[in-house]
Amino acid sequence: MQLTDCMQFRTMSAVWLQLGQCGNQLGLEWWQLLTNENAAHQESDRYPFFARDGKLSALCVDSEPKVIRKLQKQIKKGVFRDSNLILGQSGRGNNWAYGLGARLCEAIRDEYPLGYILSVTVAPHQAGESPLQHYNSLLSLSWLQRISMGMEPWELLRSVCPNPTMKFLYTAQACKRGTAFWDSLISSVVHTLPRESASGQPHFSTSVLAVARSNQDNSFLLSQNSVLLKLKQAYRCVTWNPFPVDCWIDFKNIIDPGHHSHSLTVCANHSSVIDLLEWVTEKAQVMYKAHAYLHWYWKYGCEEEDFQQAFDTLQSVMKDYSSVEH
Structure with missing residues (x-):
């Protein structure tokens, strides 16, 4: 990485x-x-x-x-x-x-x-x-x-990290020119969102931050409640968070400046990070047990304690995400 x-x-x-x-x-x-x-x-x-x-x-x-x-x-x-x-x-x-x-x-x-x-x-x-x-x-x-x-x-972490040990964030973005159709932007943003784990366990979000950018256009304000509700449903926000979706608005789209354009960026504390952590941990464990390539790490001062602490840390993060009820 x-x-x-x-x-x-x-x-x-x-x-x-x-x-x-x-x-x-x-x-x-x-x-x-x-x-x-x-x-x-x-x-x-x-x-x-x-x-x-x-x-x-x-x-x-x-x-x-x-x-x-x-x-x-x-x-x-x-x-x-x-x-x-x-x-x-x-x-x-x-x-x-x-x-x-x-x-x-x-x-x-x-x-x-x-x-x-x-x-x-x-x-x-x-x-x-x-x-x-x-x-x-x-x-x-x-x-x-x-x-x-x-x-x-700080402000981003305050919006999307209600639990201080769970701070891996999933981001997605969509940008379009011309007339703003926010429903279309939502569809583009959630299109690649992981829905469930390999074992069939549905993914969830503890919190979601949406950033809407539009060049001199207040169209988002007119549909804000609908947009946030759809994001809450698409990202499967946990029921215990009373305010799971936050929203920031910018009346200038720096992503596509100089054009009449609109963008929607979504940052979610999403449990799909478990898939990445499990994959990394499992692959590294197999190699570690076989003592593969470890001499390259010992050569530059890495120790067994560093690896064990790393395994323990990621296992703890996965446990925290898995234990949060939807």
Whole structure:
């Protein structure tokens, strides 16, 4: 698993940290959107992405130079601070013990114990990328589970994490131009939503946040109650949460600026994360019991305790999600 973005929040400031090939590729898409000169950006859109001197509030880190060099070429010249581009000359061999992601998050947590960290990760394909990917996913997810929340949740966590130990979020998004048909956007958003586990157990959501963006159009307000009710039903919100669906509205669609467009983004604390955690744990357990590739981790200081703690952490998360009644 590759760590992609990590945001460290302090009073009136935010830092965007992009790590590795995947993180910097995602960052490239995001910064292209924000620095697009053809889009009608307002000064307020620049926060929290730009510093006062006009430079991006981004740190780009990779153990190889290729992806960051591409990022420099394709993003508006001068918006990156040269000192914030940190490059190595050789890779890390897809080895978590030799990599950077979780370690940097841990260092941030140690330095700013009350800060807010939001970690965005991209899971690998189920097979074929690297023989070490199951170990890396296990160790990354476990590490981030332990360090990715501060003392108090910020606004996103307050909306979608009623239980502090359950903080894996499922997101989906749909965007369309022209006349707003919010029912159509809902259908697009929920189309790929996992309905049940491999064993036939229906999935549920402890809470859901909907973000509706529409360029100078109040059509969402007219259908808001209907939209939220449909989302509540589609995401199978738990009955014990009296206010399971929250909604944020933006009258400008930054996802598709410069056009008459509408988008709906849904972030849900969804139990389908159990499927991912079970798959990662089972695959890693098989390899671990066979002592496969473990010498690569011992070589860089990883210990048996790290693996055992990782297994225990993910088992605890799965137990918490499984024990919440629908």
